[in-house]
Amino acid sequence: MHGKPHALDGMIEKLGRLSRLDGDDRAALSRLKHSVADVPAGWYLIREGTPSTDCCLLVSGFACRHKLTAAGGRQIVSFHLNGDLLDVQHLLLETADHNVQAISNATVAWISKAQLKELAWQRPAIGQALWRDSLIDASIYREWVLNVGRRDARSRIAHLLCEIATRCSVAGVAEVEAFKLPMTQEQIADATGLTAVHVNRMLMLLGEQGAIRRKGRQVEIRNWEQLRRIADFDPAYLHAAA
Amino acid sequence: MHGKPHALDGMIEKLGRLSRLDGDDRAALSRLKHSVADVPAGWYLIREGTPSTDCCLLVSGFACRHKLTAAGGRQIVSFHLNGDLLDVQHLLLETADHNVQAISNATVAWISKAQLKELAWQRPAIGQALWRDSLIDASIYREWVLNVGRRDARSRIAHLLCEIATRCSVAGVAEVEAFKLPMTQEQIADATGLTAVHVNRMLMLLGEQGAIRRKGRQVEIRNWEQLRRIADFDPAYLHAAA
DNA sequence: CGACAACTTGACGGGCGTCAACCGGAGTGG
DNA sequence: CCACTCCGGTTGACGCCCGTCAAGTTGTCG
Numbered sequence: 001m002h003g004k005p006h007a008l009d010g011m012i013e014k015l016g017r018l019s020r021l022d023g024d025d026r027a028a029l030s031r032l033k034h035s036v037a038d039v040p041a042g043w044y045l046i047r048e049g050t051p052s053t054d055c056c057l058l059v060s061g062f063a064c065r066h067k068l069t070a071a072g073g074r075q076i077v078s079f080h081l082n083g084d085l086l087d088v089q090h091l092l093l094e095t096a097d098h099n100v101q102a103i104s105n106a107t108v109a110w111i112s113k114a115q116l117k118e119l120a121w122q123r124p125a126i127g128q129a130l131w132r133d134s135l136i137d138a139s140i141y142r143e144w145v146l147n148v149g150r151r152d153a154r155s156r157i158a159h160l161l162c163e164i165a166t167r168c169s170v171a172g173v174a175e176v177e178a179f180k181l182p183m184t185q186e187q188i189a190d191a192t193g194l195t196a197v198h199v200n201r202m203l204m205l206l207g208e209q210g211a212i213r214r215k216g217r218q219v220e221i222r223n224w225e226q227l228r229r230i231a232d233f234d235p236a237y238l239h240a241a242a
Numbered sequence: 243m244h245g246k247p248h249a250l251d252g253m254i255e256k257l258g259r260l261s262r263l264d265g266d267d268r269a270a271l272s273r274l275k276h277s278v279a280d281v282p283a284g285w286y287l288i289r290e291g292t293p294s295t296d297c298c299l300l301v302s303g304f305a306c307r308h309k310l311t312a313a314g315g316r317q318i319v320s321f322h323l324n325g326d327l328l329d330v331q332h333l334l335l336e337t338a339d340h341n342v343q344a345i346s347n348a349t350v351a352w353i354s355k356a357q358l359k360e361l362a363w364q365r366p367a368i369g370q371a372l373w374r375d376s377l378i379d380a381s382i383y384r385e386w387v388l389n390v391g392r393r394d395a396r397s398r399i400a401h402l403l404c405e406i407a408t409r410c411s412v413a414g415v416a417e418v419e420a421f422k423l424p425m426t427q428e429q430i431a432d433a434t435g436l437t438a439v440h441v442n443r444m445l446m447l448l449g450e451q452g453a454i455r456r457k458g459r460q461v462e463i464r465n466w467e468q469l470r471r472i473a474d475f476d477p478a479y480l481h482a483a484a
Numbered sequence: 485c486g487a488c489a490a491c492t493t494g495a496c497g498g499g500c501g502t503c504a505a506c507c508g509g510a511g512t513g514g
Numbered sequence: 515c516c517a518c519t520c521c522g523g524t525t526g527a528c529g530c531c532c533g534t535c536a537a538g539t540t541g542t543c544g
Contacts, residue, residue, distance in 0.1 A: 193391030
């Protein structure tokens with residue numbers, strides 16, 4: 001097993017950043033029963049209102065978590081990348097109150113919920129990492145409420161860019177300075193409470209102002225300090241080491 | 243001790259709703275060292291950026307959790323009432339990423355963080371209740387992102403009213419049909435991403451439309467079904483028994 | 485009963501939504 | 515190899531919801 005890349009490695013590495021895991025913890029995690037699957041962009045991984053029996057781990061690719069209004073409005077409440085467990089909350093809550101959908105082609109691993117739950121209680125370091133992970137998710141939600149509620153369109157989008165860049169960098173997915181934006185402008189709109197048209201106008205503006213440069217869906221942050229200032233971005237809420 | 247009202251009773255009752263606590267669990271909780279304090283409206287209970295050594299329990303009264311933008315904008319991200327532990331997240335996160343402030347005169351109990359953390363790991367039912375509580379908080383944040391991001395002003399306010407009414411009812415603080423709104427219109431504005439002026443206009447409108455009746459800060463829900471429809475309110479996200 | 489906070493109301497303006505047209509690149513099939 | 519299609523991005527015109535400002539009015543607590 002040693003040295004062989006493993007579907008759960010990203011998760012183990014991430015949990016290791018959240019709590020001090022010893023060799024036994026890591027071994028126990030890597031022994032978790034799971035089945036790996038490739039899914040196309042747009043695939044639903046979790047559906048609102050359904051009880052869940054397995055936990056979904058995002059092995060590679062990007063996903064978003066979203067809710068819908070009765071009128072059909074869609075609000076993305078978070079984005080996820082490599083190594084993110086998409087339903088830690090379902091270890092203790094029975095039914096999903098939202099949807100999770102792949103936004104790129106992705107590889108996922110379905111892990112036995114009962115087995116993971118058992119590990120969380122048998123091995124304090126693992127339980128602590130999982131709980132801590134869910135608390136950081138909550139902190140990100142709080143920042144998003146602030147972002148959507150109290151910043152103007154340009155700042156909201158800049159803030160989202162800063163967050164994605166920082167999280168990609170921490171997870172080792174991409175550099176802060178230049179990365180491929182995994183989402184469309186419509187998805188950015190759904191995450192910021194705007195419309196796709198206005199997102200486009202603001203991205204053009206951020207380009208004109210020299211904060212970013214875009215080529216297709218590739219985004220290069222030309223002036224991190226300027227973007228950070230526009231975004232009013234302080235990474236403290238991510239509670240991440242990097 | 244038996245039968246005597248106790249500062250921690252509200253918390254124990256609430257945790258009992260989140261997980262099946264046996265007599266030993268309850269006894270252990272009620273033995274937690276704590277000091278009770280009365281604080282006036284406006285008092286800061288948690289300050290962004292400071293490390294916390296004690297956990298704050300709201301014994302009676304109301305509190306809000308909020309963040310500020312650099313420009314001075316304030317966003318309330320949640321409201322709290324009797325029996326709510328205000329910083330479960332600080333059991334595992336070192337520094338506060340937001341503020342918590344009393345919005346009425348309130349009684350709080352400061353509980354030793356180390357002792358509570360110990361209990362969480364020694365007694366699975368207690369740990370589970372606390373973790374579950376933090377997951378429900380996260381679910382509420384998600385709903386608020388949706389509320390602020392994708393509903394119009396009238397619906398946002400109606401949704402907040404429905405949530406407060408439901409939570410007060412579950413906690414036994416007030417009836418759904420008529421309760422005293424603990425917050426000012428400015429605070430409602432800060433919670434919904436609006437201005438106090440517009441909140442006032444919408445409350446007047448909800449009154450004219452017959453959904454609510456107001457007298458001072460007293461609010462009576464005259465037509466719950468109508469208000470629920472306007473709010474697009476579905477209590478599933480509260481994950482509460484009632 | 486005075487002072488101060490909270491609420492109420494109106495006039496006006498702007499940021500963002502809506503609608504609609506067009507562009508461009510990637511995938512597909514002839 | 516090129517035409518067709520489709521999705522996502524781009525741009526402009528126009529309008530509305532909600533913000534801003536400012537002037538009362540009400541309520542509450544000393």
